[in-house]
Amino acid sequence: xxxxIIHIDEEKCSGCGLCxxxxxxxxxxxxxxxxxxxxxxxxxxxxxxxxSCPAGAITFEERExxxxxxxxxxxxxxxxxxxxxxxxxxxxHKSGCPGSAVAQFERCAEREAAxxxxxxxxxxxxxxxxxxxxxxAPFFDGAKLLIAADCTAYAYANLHEDFMKGKVTLIGCPKxxxxxxxxxxxxxxxxxxxKSVTILRMEVPCCGGLQRAAETALKNSGKFLPxxxxxxxxxxxxxx
Numbered sequence: 321x322x323x324x325i326i327h328i329d330e331e332k333c334s335g336c337g338l339c340x341x342x343x344x345x346x347x348x349x350x351x352x353x354x355x356x357x358x359x360x361x362x363x364x365x366x367x368x369x370x371x372s373c374p375a376g377a378i379t380f381e382e383r384e385x386x387x388x389x390x391x392x393x394x395x396x397x398x399x400x401x402x403x404x405x406x407x408x409x410x411x412x413h414k415s416g417c418p419g420s421a422v423a424q425f426e427r428c429a430e431r432e433a434a435x436x437x438x439x440x441x442x443x444x445x446x447x448x449x450x451x452x453x454x455x456x457a458p459f460f461d462g463a464k465l466l467i468a469a470d471c472t473a474y475a476y477a478n479l480h481e482d483f484m485k486g487k488v489t490l491i492g493c494p495k496x497x498x499x500x501x502x503x504x505x506x507x508x509x510x511x512x513x514x515k516s517v518t519i520l521r522m523e524v525p526c527c528g529g530l531q532r533a534a535e536t537a538l539k540n541s542g543k544f545l546p547x548x549x550x551x552x553x554x555x556x557x558x559x560x
Contacts, residue, residue, distance in 0.1 A: 321384070321385070321386075321387055322382060322383065322384055322385075323365060323382065323383075323385055323387070323388075324365040324380050324381070324382050325357075325360060325363050325365055325380070325381060325382075325383065325385045326347075326348075326357060326363055326365070326367060326369060326370070326378055326379070326380060326381075327357075327378070327379050327380070327381045328348070328354075328355050328356065328357055328377055328378055329377045329378075329379070330354050330355075330356075330377075331377075332375045332376060332377035333354045333355050333375060333377040334374070334375045334377075335350065335353040335354055335355070336374060336375075337350050337355070338372040338373065338374070339355050339369040339372050339373050339377075339378060340355060340369075341372070341451065342368050342369045342371075342372035343363075343368065343369050344368060345359075345362040345363065345364060345393045346359065346362055346393065346396055346397070346400075347359045347360070347362035347363040348369060355377070355378075360385045360386050361386040361387065361388060361389040361392060362388070362389065362392065362393050362396070363385075363388065364388045364390075364393075365380075365388065367380060423445065423446040424444065424445050424457075424458060424459040425443065425444055425445065425446070439480065439481075440480070441480060442480040442481065442484040442485040442486075442487075443480075443484060443489060444459060444484075444486075444487065444488050444489065445457070445459040445488055445489075448489050448490060448491050449490075449491060449492060450467075450490050450491065450492035450497075450501050450504060450505070451492065451497055451499065453490060453504070453508070455504060455507035455508050455511060456507075456508075456511055456512060459488055460488060460508060460512035460513070460514065461512065461513050462513050462515060463487070463488040463512070463513075463514055463515065464486060464487045464488070464514075464515050464516045464517075464518070465487065465488055465490060465508075465509070465514055465516070465517045465518065466483055466484055466487040466488065466489045466490065466518050466520060467490045467491075467492075467505065467517060467518070467519050467520070467530065467534045468483070468489060468490070468491050468519075468520040468521075469491070469492070469493060469520065469521045469522050469527045469530050470491045470492060470493050470496075471493070471522050471524075471527075472520050472521070472522060472552050473491070475522060475552050475553070475554060475555070475556045476552045476556050476558075477556060479520075483518065483520055483550070487518065490505075490508075492530065493526075493530070494526070494529035494530055494533065495526040495529065500529075500533060501530065501533040501534075501537075502532075502533040502534075502536040502537050502540070505533055505534055505536075505537030506536070506537040506540045506541050508537075509537050509538060509541040509543060509545070510540075510541040510542065510543065514543070514545060515545070515546075516545055516546045516547060517534065517538060517545055517546075517547040517548075518547070518548055518549075518550065519531050519534045519535075519547065519548070519549045519550070520550050520552065521549065521550070521551055521552070522551070522552050522553075522554065523551050523552065523553050523554060523559060524554065531549055534547075
C-alpha cells in the first residue's frame with residue numbers, strides 16, 4: 321500500500337540515537353552508529369521521531385510500505401517488558417548509540433587534593449543524562465549521587481568543585497524531557513550500593529518535578545539513605 325512513512329538520511333544522521341528513543345513503537349534502531357528504520361510495519365507515520373533529530377535527518381515520504389501493524393507492536397512491547405531474549409533476526413539490528421557508551425573517569429589524585437589555578441572537570445562518569453544512564457554500572461558501586469537539574473550548571477559557577485566533586489552526577493530536566501524519572505532513579509538507588517543522594521534544583525517551579533522524582537525514588541527503593549535538597553536561585557545563589 322502507498323502510505324506516509326519516515327525516511328532517514330544516513331548522510332545527515334549523526335548517530336545520536338535520540339530518534340530511536342523517541343520512537344515508541346521500536347521501528348528505529350541504531351545499526352553501526354546510524355539510525356535505521358528496521359521495521360516499516362512498526363512505523364505509524366505520526367513522526368514522533370522528527371522533532372528529536374538535531375541533524376534534520378528525518379523526513380516524511382509517501383511510498384509503498386507495509387501497513388502499520390499495531391498488534392505486532394503491542395506484542396513486541398510485551399515481549400520486551402517480560403525480558404525475553406531477542407531472536408537472532410532481532411539481534412542483528414541492535415547496536416547502541418556510541419555516545420551512550422559507559423565510561424568511568426580516573427581523576428588524578430593531585431588534582432583531587434586541591435583545586436588547580438585552572439578549573440578542572442569533576443565529572444566522574446559518562447553518560448550523565450538520566451535518560452541515557454543505565455540502571456546498573458560499575459561507577460554506581462559505593463557512589464554518592466548528585467541528581468541535578470541541567471540549568472544548575474549554568475546558574476551556579478562553582479558547580480564542579482562544590483557539588484560534583486566526589487560524586488556520580490545525574491542530570492536532567494523533566495519539563496524538557498517530558499518524562500517521569502522516578503522509575504529509573506528507583507532502580508539505580510535500589511539495585512546499587514548508593515551511599516547518599518544530593519538533589520540540586522533551581523528555584524523555578526518546573527524543577528519540582530526533578531525533586532519529586534528523586535524523593536519518590538528514595539521512598540520506593542526501600543532504602544534509608546542520607547539525602548538533602550539544595551536550591552539554586554536564577555541568579556546563581558544557594559537559597560537557604
